[in-house]
Amino acid sequence: MSQGILLFIEQRDGVLNRTSFEAMVAAQGIASATGEKLSAAVLGKAIDAVAAEVAAKKVDAVHTVEDDKLSEYTPDGYVAALKQVVAKLDPRFVILSHTYQVRDFAPRLAASLGKTFVTDCVGFRVEGNEVAFTRQIFQGKINTDVRVVAEPPILASFQAGAYRADKAEAGDSPAPIAAFAIDLTDVQIRTQLEPKFQEAKQAVDLSQAPLIVAVGRGIKSQENIEMVQKLAQAMGAEIAASRPICDNEWLPMDRQIGSSGQTVSPKLYLAVGISGAIQHVVGMKNSQTIVAINKDGEAPIFDIADYGIVGDLFDIVPALTAEINRIKNEGS
Amino acid sequence: MTIERETLEMDVLLVGAGPANLACALQLSKLIAAHNERAGQSGSKQLDEVNIAVIEKAAEIGAHQLSGAVLDPISLRELIPDFEKEGAPLEAPVGEEHVYFLTERGKIPLPILPPPLRNHGNFVVSLNKLTRWLGEKCEAAGVNIFPEFPGAEMLYDGDAVIGVRTGDKGIDKTGKPKPNFEPGVDITAKVTVLGEGVRGSLAKQLINRLKLDSGGDPQVYSVGIKELWEMPDDRFAPGSVIHTMGWPLDSHTFGGSWVYGMRDRLIDIGLAVGLDYRDPRIDPHHEFQLFKTHPLIKELLSGGKLIRYGAKAMPVGGWYTMPQLTSDGVMIIGDSAGMLNGERLKGIHTAIKAGMLAAETIMDALIRSDFSRSTLGVFDKKLRDSYVGSELYKARNFHQAFDRGRMFGLITEGVSVLTGGRLPSRLPIKAGHKHLQKLTGSDNDSRDNGDNRYAGLKYDDKLTFDKLTDVYYSATHHDEDQPAHLKVADLNICIDQCASEFGNPCQNFCPANVYEMVEAGDGKRRLQINFSNCVHCKTCDIMDPYQIIDWVPPEGGGGPNYRNM
Numbered sequence: 001m002s003q004g005i006l007l008f009i010e011q012r013d014g015v016l017n018r019t020s021f022e023a024m025v026a027a028q029g030i031a032s033a034t035g036e037k038l039s040a041a042v043l044g045k046a047i048d049a050v051a052a053e054v055a056a057k058k059v060d061a062v063h064t065v066e067d068d069k070l071s072e073y074t075p076d077g078y079v080a081a082l083k084q085v086v087a088k089l090d091p092r093f094v095i096l097s098h099t100y101q102v103r104d105f106a107p108r109l110a111a112s113l114g115k116t117f118v119t120d121c122v123g124f125r126v127e128g129n130e131v132a133f134t135r136q137i138f139q140g141k142i143n144t145d146v147r148v149v150a151e152p153p154i155l156a157s158f159q160a161g162a163y164r165a166d167k168a169e170a171g172d173s174p175a176p177i178a179a180f181a182i183d184l185t186d187v188q189i190r191t192q193l194e195p196k197f198q199e200a201k202q203a204v205d206l207s208q209a210p211l212i213v214a215v216g217r218g219i220k221s222q223e224n225i226e227m228v229q230k231l232a233q234a235m236g237a238e239i240a241a242s243r244p245i246c247d248n249e250w251l252p253m254d255r256q257i258g259s260s261g262q263t264v265s266p267k268l269y270l271a272v273g274i275s276g277a278i279q280h281v282v283g284m285k286n287s288q289t290i291v292a293i294n295k296d297g298e299a300p301i302f303d304i305a306d307y308g309i310v311g312d313l314f315d316i317v318p319a320l321t322a323e324i325n326r327i328k329n330e331g332s
Numbered sequence: 333m334t335i336e337r338e339t340l341e342m343d344v345l346l347v348g349a350g351p352a353n354l355a356c357a358l359q360l361s362k363l364i365a366a367h368n369e370r371a372g373q374s375g376s377k378q379l380d381e382v383n384i385a386v387i388e389k390a391a392e393i394g395a396h397q398l399s400g401a402v403l404d405p406i407s408l409r410e411l412i413p414d415f416e417k418e419g420a421p422l423e424a425p426v427g428e429e430h431v432y433f434l435t436e437r438g439k440i441p442l443p444i445l446p447p448p449l450r451n452h453g454n455f456v457v458s459l460n461k462l463t464r465w466l467g468e469k470c471e472a473a474g475v476n477i478f479p480e481f482p483g484a485e486m487l488y489d490g491d492a493v494i495g496v497r498t499g500d501k502g503i504d505k506t507g508k509p510k511p512n513f514e515p516g517v518d519i520t521a522k523v524t525v526l527g528e529g530v531r532g533s534l535a536k537q538l539i540n541r542l543k544l545d546s547g548g549d550p551q552v553y554s555v556g557i558k559e560l561w562e563m564p565d566d567r568f569a570p571g572s573v574i575h576t577m578g579w580p581l582d583s584h585t586f587g588g589s590w591v592y593g594m595r596d597r598l599i600d601i602g603l604a605v606g607l608d609y610r611d612p613r614i615d616p617h618h619e620f621q622l623f624k625t626h627p628l629i630k631e632l633l634s635g636g637k638l639i640r641y642g643a644k645a646m647p648v649g650g651w652y653t654m655p656q657l658t659s660d661g662v663m664i665i666g667d668s669a670g671m672l673n674g675e676r677l678k679g680i681h682t683a684i685k686a687g688m689l690a691a692e693t694i695m696d697a698l699i700r701s702d703f704s705r706s707t708l709g710v711f712d713k714k715l716r717d718s719y720v721g722s723e724l725y726k727a728r729n730f731h732q733a734f735d736r737g738r739m740f741g742l743i744t745e746g747v748s749v750l751t752g753g754r755l756p757s758r759l760p761i762k763a764g765h766k767h768l769q770k771l772t773g774s775d776n777d778s779r780d781n782g783d784n785r786y787a788g789l790k791y792d793d794k795l796t797f798d799k800l801t802d803v804y805y806s807a808t809h810h811d812e813d814q815p816a817h818l819k820v821a822d823l824n825i826c827i828d829q830c831a832s833e834f835g836n837p838c839q840n841f842c843p844a845n846v847y848e849m850v851e852a853g854d855g856k857r858r859l860q861i862n863f864s865n866c867v868h869c870k871t872c873d874i875m876d877p878y879q880i881i882d883w884v885p886p887e888g889g890g891g892p893n894y895r896n897m
Contacts, residue, residue, distance in 0.1 A: 247860060248850070259804070260812055260864060278804045300793065 002152035005031050006091040007040040007059070008082070010101055011050045012073070021057070021165035023097035023158045026124060028058060028169055033126035036092060039063060041085055041180070043078060045071035051177045058169040063089075063180040070184075072193055075105040080187040082109050085180060091153050093131070098157040110155050116148045117155040122162045204238055204254065210267045211237035214257055214284070215245060218273020218294060218313055222250040228272055231317050234324040237270070242280045258283035273313050276301025293317070335515040337497070342385040342476075344694060345521035347483040347496055347534055349388035350397060351459070351680050352666025353527035354466040355411055355687030356694075357384050361473040363695045379698060384475045385519065387498060389482035389868075391889040393467035396529075396868055398558060398644040398897045399459035400590050400602065402426060402451050402573060404678055406719070407685035412469070421461040423594045424571030426451040432628070434579040439628050447749055448675040448727070449575055456571050456592045456600075459680065460897045482885030483534045484516055486524075491542060492660035492704070495520035496534065501887055504813050523694055523703045525663045527687070530645045531870035532668035533884055544655040544664075550763040551670050552649040552731055554587060555871045557620040557843055558602035559802070560594075560640040560897060561633055568593045568632065575677075580622040583738040585609040586731070589623055590677075591632070598896070599636065601629070604677075606734070607645065607875050608764035611785075612771065612837035616871075617643070618786045621796040625789075633795060641797075641805040642894050643843035643869040648674035651728035652758060657715065658693075658708040665690050671720060675727035675745075682720045689714045732759035768877045770833045799845045803865050808844070810890035816863040817886035818846065818872060825878055826859045834877050841875045843867065867892045 007027040010017035024040070031038040039061040040054050047064055055062045065085060069077045082105075086094060096102045098120045110117035123134035125145060132145040133156050148154045206212065213232040219225055225245075232239045239255065246256040257264055258280040269287035274280060276292070276299055284290070285304055292305035293313045302308045309316055344360065346353040361384065368378040390396040403422070408415050416422070429451055432439040471477060484499040495518060502513035526535045530553065539545050572593035581587050586606025594600050603623050605616040623629060647653065647670040654670045657663060665671070665686040672679030693711040697703045715721055729748055734741030744759075791798045797805075810817075820826070830836050831849070836859075838847035844865040852858040868891050873883040 244850075247862075277798075277800045279800065282804075 002090045002092045004037045004039060004089060004091045005093045005095060006086065006089055006153070007038060008094065008096040008102070009040050009042045009050065009054055010097065010099060011042060011044055011047060014044075014046055014049055016050045016053055017097070017099065017101075018165045019097040019099055019160050020054075021168040022160065022163040023095050024057060024059075024168040025163035025165075026121075026158050027093075027095040030093065030095070030124060030126065030131055034092075034129060034131065037061075039089070039091075041065055041082070043070050043081055048177075052174070055175040055177050056170060057175075058171040059175045062175050062177045064177060065180045065182055067182060067184050069187060069189055073101060074189050074191040074193070075108060076187060076189045076191060077184065078105045079109045079112060080184055081182050083112060084182045086113060086153055088180075094153050094155045096155065096157040098159050102157055106155060106157060113153070115153055115155060116150045117157070118146050118148065119157050120159045121146075121156055122159050124156075206238055206240055206255070206257065206262050206264050209238035209264070211235055211270075212240050212257075212264060212266045212268070212284075212287075213237045213270045213272060214240040214242065214274060215251075215272045216242040216274030216280070217244045218275075219245070219250075220273075222248070224314070225250055227314075227317050227321075231270075231272075231321045231324075234321050234328070235270075237268070240264070242274050242277075271301050271305070272317060274301055275299045276304065335500075337515050338517050340385075340517050340519045341383075342495075342519055342521045343382045343698070344384045344523055344525070345496060345519050346384070346386045346525045346527060348526070348528040348532065348666075348668070349386045349390075349393045349463065349467060349477055349479070350527055350529050350666060350683065351463060351466060352668075352671075352683035352687040352690075353386055353525060354463065354470050355407070355684040356525055356527070356665065356690045357386055357470050357475045357687075358466065358473055359411060359688045359691035360384060360694055361470070361475060363691055364698075367695065367699075382698060385521070386470070386475060386477045387481040387483055387496070387519070388477065388479045389499075389885045389888055390479055390891055391893075392464075392479055393477060394460040394464040395893050395895075396891050397459045397463045398556070398642045398892075398894050399680065400556070400558075400592060400600065400677070401457050401459050401680055402592065402678065403455045403457045403462070404676075404681040405453075405455060407681045407688065411684055411688055418469070419465065421458065421465050423456040423458060423592075424569075426454045426456060426573050427569060427571035427593075429573045430575070432574070432576045432578075434576045434623075434626055434628070436579050437627060439576070439626075448673075449677075451573055456573065456594060457680075458594065458600075458896050460894045462680075480888035481517075482888050483526075483528070484885060486534055486538055486541075486662075487518060487520065493524050493538070493662035496524055499885055499888055503815060503887070505815055507815055510813070521661075523661055523663065523697060523708065525665060525690060525694075526668050527664075527666045527683070528668045530647050530667045531873055531883070532664075535664050535668040536873075538659075538662065538664070539655050542656075542659050544659065548655055549649060549652040549761050551647050551653045552761060552764050553607040553645045553871075553874050554604045554648050554674075555607055555616050555643060555645045555841070555843065555869060556602050556604045557616050557643045558600065558641070558897065559620075559638055559805075561599045561601060561636040562639050563597045563599055563633075563636045565635075566597060568599050570595045576623075576628075577738075579626065580619055581605065582611075584611075585614060585619075586734045586738070586741070587619075589620075591629070594896075598639075599633070600897075601633070604646070606648070606731075606764070607841070607871065608735070608767040610767055610769045612768050612834040612877070613785065613840060615786065615840040617799050617802065617843045618789060618840075621791070622786070622789055624795055630795060638797060638805060640807070640895070640897055641802040642892055642897050643806075643867050643871070645870045645874055646679065647672050648731045649761065650674050650730060651724045652732075652761070654724075657712045658705055660704045660708075663690050663693070663708055663711060671715075671724065673723055673727050675730040675749075676723070682724070685718060685720050686715055689718060689720075729759045732761045735759065735761055765875050765877050765879065768834060768837065768875075771835050799843065803844045803867070806844070806867050807893035807895075808865060808867050808891060809893075810864040810866065810886050812864055814887050814890075816861045817884050818861050818863055818866065819882040819884060820859065820861070821880040821882065823859055825880060827857055830878065831857070838872055838876060838881070841871050843869060843871065847872070864890075
C-alpha cells in the first residue's frame with residue numbers, strides 16, 4: 001500500500017531554490033489533512049547545507065541522494081535517481097515545484113513510471129482521504145479540480161507563487177537526515193554539459209531604486225545631462241531616461257523607462273523635461289509620488305504628476321541641486 | 333553566412349491568411365473532398381492527400397487585418413451558403429445610410445445616394461473578426477495555418493516558382509544570430525498563391541522579376557486611418573453608415589471618410605487619403621484628427637472612448653492596374669493583385685471570389701498534375717469573366733478620373749456612373765508618389781514651417797490624439813533587438829536631397845511615427861527609424877518620392893494587434 005508524501009527539493013551549486021519551500025507548504029497541507037508522513041529528497045553532490053535547511057522545517061525525514069552523476073543537473077541522472085527513490089519509498093504523492101528544471105525532467109519521470117503527473121497546480125483540496133489538485137484552464141479563466149483515479153504514486157507540481165515560501169512550517173526539532181542509497185552505475189548520462197551561461201549583469205536594476213530622476217528630450221543635448229546627474233547625486237537617486245535619450249545613446253538602454261524599457265514604481269519619480277507620452281507613462285505611472293518639470297504647461301506629464309513646475313529646467317535643476325546640497329550640509 | 337535550412341514539402345502554399353487566401357484554401361478543401369467522393373462512387377481515381385499550408389506573418393490570424401468595412405455578401409454566400417447559421421461574425425445589415433459633402437463647419441447631404449455607394453443588402457463587418465472566423469473554418473477543414481511565419485523570399489527554378497523561404501528568427505540588430513536563432517524554412521509547393529494584401533512584399537519581388545506589370549498601369553493607393561470608439565450609449569445603431577467627402581481634404585487630395593456602427597456600442601470611424609496628393613507636408617493622421625473636430629463628428633463621438641487605432645493602405649487603381657495574375661507555379665490574388673473596387677470602396681468580396689476561382693484553377697491543375705502558366709493561366713480569364721471582372725471593369729476609370737483634381741473627378745465620375753462606365757478613353761494614371769510637388773524657396777523643414785496647415789490642430793487626448801498616443805492604441809509590438817525592417821537604400825538622399833526638395837515627408841505620411849529626422853551632432857541630421865512603431869500599412873514603401881524605402885516583413889509575430897478592427 002503506497003503511503004507517504006515525497007517532496008522534491010531543488011538546489012543548484014549547493015543553494016536551495018526557494019520555490020521548493022512553496023511546494024513544501026502544499027505538501028505539508030496535504031500531509032496534515034490526510035495524515036500521511038512527509039519526507040523530502042535532495043539530489044546532487046555536497047548538499048549537506050541544503051539538507052540541513054530542509055530538515056529545520058516540519059518534515060518527517062530528509063533523504064540526501066548523492067552520486068557523482070548527480071553533481072550537475074541532467075535529466076538522465078535525475079530521472080534515474082528519482083525512479084529508484086520512488087520505487088523504494090512507494091509514496092502516494094510526489095510533490096514538486098513547477099520550475100524550469102522540474103518541467104525538464106518530471107514528465108519523463110512520470111512517463112517512465114507510467115504514472116499520472118498533474119502540472120502547474122494552484123491549490124489542492126482534501127475530502128476524506130481523497131486529494132483533488134486545482135489547475136487552471138483556458139489561460140487562467142477557469143479553475144478545475146483534478147482527482148486522479150490511477151494507481152499511486154501521483155506526481156503533482158505547484159505553480160510558482162501559488163504558495164508563499166515563508167509559510168513553510170518550521171519543525172520543532174530538526175528532522176533526521178539520511179543518505180539514500182542509489183546505484184547509477186548503469187545509467188548513461190547522454191547530456192553533454194556546456195559551460196554555464198551567465199546573463200550579462202545590468203549596471204543597475206531601476207525597479208529596486210526608491211528614488212529616480214528621469215531625463216527626457218527637454219534636456220536638448222548630451223552635455224546637459226551632467227546637470228541632471230548632479231541633481232540625482234545630491235538626492236541619492238538613480239538616473240533614468242525616456243526613449244529618445246537612449247535612442248541617441250546619451251544614456252545606456254538599461255536606463256530606459258517605458259513600454260519598451262523598464263517599468264518602475266519608486267517612492268519618488270522626478271521627470272525632468274519629459275512630455276509624458278503614453279509610452280513613457282505606462283512605465284512609471286504607479287510611482288508613489290511624481291514630480292514633473294517642463295516648460296510646456298500643457299504637457300501630459302502634468303496630468304499624472306503630484307507636484308509640477310512649469311518652467312525652464314535649466315534654471316530649476318541647478319537651483320534644486322543647490323538647495324538640496326544646502327539642506328544636507330546644514331543637517332550634517 | 334551559409335545557413336542550413338530545413339525543407340518543408342507542401343502541395344499548395346498560400347502566403348498571407350487574409351480573406352482571399354482563406355477563401356481559396358477553404359474552397360479548395362471542399363472541391364477536393366467533393367472530387368474524391370464522386371471518384372469513390374464512380375470508381376475513378378481519387379486525389380492523394382493534398383497538403384495545403386497558409387503562412388501568416390502576424391502572431392494570430394486576423395491580427396494584421398484592418399478594413400472599414402461594408403461587405404457585399406455575394407461571394408461569402410457562394411463560399412459558405414448558410415454563413416449566418418455557421419456563425420459568421422457580421423456586425424449588422426446596413427441600415428441608415430448618409431453621404432455628406434463637408435465644409436469646415438457644415439455638411440451638405442448629397443441629393444441622391446450615388447449607386448456605387450448604395451449599401452442596401454450589405455453588412456457592416458469587422459475584417460479582423462471575419463478573418464478569424466474564416467481561419468477557424470479552414471483549420472476545421474484540415475488546412476495547416478502557420479502564424480508567425482512571414483514569407484521572406486520567393487524560391488525559383490529558373491523562372492518557375494517552386495515555393496517560399498520564410499523569415500529567419502533570432503537575428504540581432506547588427507545582423508548577427510542570437511542564441512534563439514532559427515533559420516527560415518524553405519517551403520516548396522506545386523503552386524504558391526500570394527495573398528499578402530496591399531503592396532505585398534513577395535508580390536513586389538515577383539512582379540518585378542517576371543515583369544508581370546508590363547502593359548498595365550502602375551498601381552495607385554490610398555491610406556486608411558482608422559479608430560475604434562466605445563460609446564456610453566446606443567446613439568449610433570449597428571449598421572448605420574455615413575460617408576463624407578470634402579473638408580478637411582483640399583481639392584487636390586483624394587479621399588473621404590467613413591463612419592460605421594458596430595455592435596456593442598462601438599463606432600468604427602476612419603479617413604482614407606489618396607496617396608497621390610501634391611503637398612508633401614500633408615499628414616494623413618493629422619487630416620483624420622482634424623476631420624474629427626468637425627461639428628458632425630465631434631458631437632457623434634462626445635463622451636466616447638478611443639480603444640484602438642490602425643492604418644493600412646489600399647490599392648485603388650482597379651482594372652488597368654492588375655498585373656498578370658499567374659505564372660509557372662504561382663498565382664496572385666486579392667489586394668496584392670489590386671482587385672479592390674475603388675468606386676464601391678470594397679475589396680473583401682472580390683478577394684473572396686478570387687480565392688474561390690483560384691481554388692477551381694488549382695483543382696484543375698492538381699488533376700492534370702500541371703502547374704505551369706498554361707493551366708494556371710485560365711485564372712486570369714476566369715476572374716475577368718466573373719462578376720469581379722465586370723464590376724472592376726465598370727469602375728476602371730474611377731480613381732483615374734480624380735487625377736486632375738476633385739471637380740474634374742466628380743464630373744467625370746458622374747458621367748461614368750450614368751453611362752455604366754462607358755467613358756471615351758482609358759484615362760491616364762501615374763504612380764502616386766510622382767504627384768508630390770517639391771517645396772519652394774524657404775520651406776525647408778516641413779515640421780518647422782510657418783504656414784503649417786495643421787497649426788490649428790491641438791490634441792486634447794479626448795477627441796484628438798497625437799501620433800505617438802494613437803500608435804500606442806494600435807498595440808503594435810516588435811522585438812527591439814532585430815534589424816530594422818524598413819530598408820532605406822541610401823540614407824544620404826534623406827539629408828542631401830529630400831530635406832530640401834520635399835522636407836522629408838516620411839515624417840508626415842507614416843501614420844505611426846516610424847521616421848524621424850533627428851539631430852546627429854555637429855549641426856547635422858540623420859534619419860532615425862523607429863521600426864518598432866510600424867503598423868505594417870505599407871504607406872512608406874508606396875509614397876516615398878525617391879522609391880528607396882523597401883518594406884520587408886520583420887521577425888514573425890511582430891506588428892499590430894487589430895482586435896475587432
